[in-house]
Amino acid sequence: MVWLRRTTHYLFIVVVAVNSTLLTINAGDYIFYTDWAWTSFVVFSISQSTMLVVGAIYYMLFTGVPGTATYYATIMTIYTWVAKGAWFALGYPYDFVVTPVWIPSAMLLDLTYWATRRNKHAAIIIGGTLVGLSLPIFNMINLLLVRDPLELAFKYPRPTLPPYMTPIEPQVGKFYNSPVALGSGAAAVLSVPIAALGAKLNTWTYRWMAA
Numbered sequence: 001m002v003w004l005r006r007t008t009h010y011l012f013i014v015v016v017a018v019n020s021t022l023l024t025i026n027a028g029d030y031i032f033y034t035d036w037a038w039t040s041f042v043v044f045s046i047s048q049s050t051m052l053v054v055g056a057i058y059y060m061l062f063t064g065v066p067g068t069a070t071y072y073a074t075i076m077t078i079y080t081w082v083a084k085g086a087w088f089a090l091g092y093p094y095d096f097v098v099t100p101v102w103i104p105s106a107m108l109l110d111l112t113y114w115a116t117r118r119n120k121h122a123a124i125i126i127g128g129t130l131v132g133l134s135l136p137i138f139n140m141i142n143l144l145l146v147r148d149p150l151e152l153a154f155k156y157p158r159p160t161l162p163p164y165m166t167p168i169e170p171q172v173g174k175f176y177n178s179p180v181a182l183g184s185g186a187a188a189v190l191s192v193p194i195a196a197l198g199a200k201l202n203t204w205t206y207r208w209m210a211a
Helices: 002-033 037-063 068-089 103-115 120-144 149-155 179-210
Strands: none
Touching (some): 002 037, 037 068, 037 103
C-alpha cells in the first residue's frame, strides 16, 4: 500500500500546483492589476496566500524535509511561466500575465519549519502567518515593476471577459488607503486555518490509505 499512498500524495501535489496556475490566470493576476486595479488586490492576496500555504505545508509535512515548500512554490512558478508562453503565442505581450512571487513566502515557511526543529504546529501558526504577511508585499513590488497596466488592459482586452467587465479607471483610495496592509492582514489571519487544513489533509490521506 505504500506505493498507493505515495501516488495519492503526488497526485494531490500536481493537482494543486496546476490549479494554482489556473487561479492566477483566470481569477486573479491579470484582472486584478488591470481591470480593477487595487480594488481586488486584497482578494488576490488572500487567494494566492491560502492557495500557496495549503499545498506547500501538505507537501512539506509529507516529506518532512525543510525546503520542500520552496520546491513546491517553484513548481507553481514554472507552470505559470509556461502558461505565460501560451498567451504570448496567441499574440499577447509577455507581461500580459504577471507571475506572482510565491517563492520567498514559501522560503519563510521552510525556515519556520527548520528553525522550530520540524514542529508542525509552529509551521502552521508562525509559518502560515508569515506567508500571509509577506506575499502581498512581494507581489506589490512585483507589480510596480510592470509597465502601465491600464495600457495593457485597453490595448489587449482579455478575450474571455464578458462585456460588463470591460476595463475601468482605478479607484485608488476609494475603499481603503493601503491595499497591501489590508491584504497582508487578512491573508495572515486566513492562512493559518488553511495551513492547518493542509496539515490535516496530510493526516487524512495517511489514515485513508492505511484503512
